[in-house]
Amino acid sequence: MAQETTFTNPIRDGADPWVYQKGKRYYYSMSTGDGIAVSVSERLTDQGTPVKVWNAPETGWNKVTVWAPEIHYFNGHWYIYYAAGMEPGSPFIHQRSGVLKSASEDPFGPYEDMGMLYTGDDLSDPRSAIWAIDLSPVVIQGQLYAIWSGWKENRDTDKTKQHLYIAIMCDPATICGNRVKLSSPEEPWERGGPLDLNEGPQALQHQGKTFIIYSTRESWLKEYRLGQLQLKEATSDPLNPDNWEKSGPVFMGTNEVLGVGHCSFAKSPDGREDWILYHSKKSATPGWDRDIRLQPFTWKVDGSPDFGQAVPAGVPIPLPSGEQ
Template sequence: MKKHISQTIAILLFLFSWSNQAQSFQNPLLDSGADPFSVYVDGYYYYTHTMGNRVVLWKTKNLANLRDASSQTIWTPPKNTMYSNEIWAPEIHYINNKWYVYFAADNGTNENHRMYVLANTSNDPLNDKWEFKGKVAAPSDNWAIDGNVYTYNNQLYMIWSGWEGDTNGQQDIFIAKMSDPFTISGKRVKISSPTYEWELNGDLGTAGNPAHVSVNEGPQFLEHNDKLFIVFSASGCWTDQYALGLMSLTGNDPMNAEAWTKKEEPIFQQSPENSVYAPGHNSFFKSPDGTEDWILYHANSNPGEGCGNKRSPRMQRLYWQEDGTPFIGTPLPTSVIQPIPSE
């Protein structure tokens, strides 16, 4: 009898422990994964991040449970093409009941990085039915990475990080209209360049060969109460000073460069006291019940870890201030136990 009672108590304690764990989580969501992105469709989150040589999707009811999510390699590039290497920052989007994945890739030479798109008409995108649809480029067809698409006032736009010309040295943020999910229509417009001191960290030179790269990259649209924002990453990802900045649209024309106002200070940056370095290349999502806003981002746990596979995906709540702008606060340490996104 005592044996049965002790077994029952053990089971109840296990269930209680499992229930508590299921309602909370700790960062990081995975041990490695840069440039995290997700979309929520019909009760599931579809998540992806940079793998370098292929595109992988994860599927889960709650991103807090990403470690237990099912996953599938949905596309591996053919060899010896202009898009066979350095597959960066994939994003999965659901537009007009069809799936699209946008990503940057090159042929092994960074100068050839461009944006490309895949498409899939299946209900569940975790399969091998993805079709390569080609390059997505403005008429200038310059270096481009980190494309993000968004529909605003019934018009589809793409924003990305690119070069003004054909040589490296500065990454700006550009915007263009799209006539469909595969096609940029018309010229690009530059809406942000690195200007503030916090955007200018990134010396890649040596004593005999000085070189400095100024970076604005990873732009993400964010809309709240009819206000449109772009959150972007600035400074070199190889620096601990990699951080997030905010741009706000005045008026209703995203193609008007003068309508975008950049906040003078970063809105999210390293926290040595919390052992979080180089937080950046974010995306946004809502909780399953739609009542909470969250940010996905990658970061390092130690200084000097740069742009390698030490970067891990993390998430925390986003709040809205009285002036209508987003507030993220300080990157939380991995020791903090957070409640899962509201279901």
């Protein structure tokens, strides 16, 4: 039987896709509702079999609503960053960000719960952490930072504007500085619906340039899309908001692919191509019924990413270069 040379979107059901590339393998993480699962694969188009590696505790700040976990590797250990809350259901006003650490180089654990990451304005008072989701680590100029989506202040309603924040990290499990706001939903293409959001920030680095690709507009609507922040100079201080330049939208839905957002990035198995993994809505009806898609992207002359147009379902896409 002839070997397949193409694939079609969507590649699977789900939302908030995350992939981490290390060596010849891809490491995926996903929420199970009451915990977190991890899978390992040598393919971008097939995440492999998820294995549950962590159950949310029965009590505490992180016992329910586990959202959008990301698995990363630092210094011989795997770290999983995630959001969770202490009360189930809407309004989702208790979400905070936490991190798990593996005991060894085994991505399937066991994992130790390292606790809540500090996402507020007064580091001397750990209890003053402020609502935070979609936290992701990034190394810039050799220094580790955390970027995430958060509220200006804790509120009693989840109909609250979301901003993008950054803070310095002392190590992969510790934020050791107060947060700095990098972006608010202020541009016309970030606004227009019932709630203005900046969320799902993901670092993308290329030829010495650092970008933060993030989701904006409402995640439950077909207008969900991607925006971009770019660090103006390679040596600029990432903690200075003036050193970032916003542009967008850099990736939007179409009449056939609705509400694209919450992305992650990887190289093809042979390292020759760049790919974006993202989710989209299954219908125009407001809600969170979504599937996961994958497509290649290129780079513009100025060094910024060119994501092109969302490829419709059923249209053949050549397999990532080097994928068997």
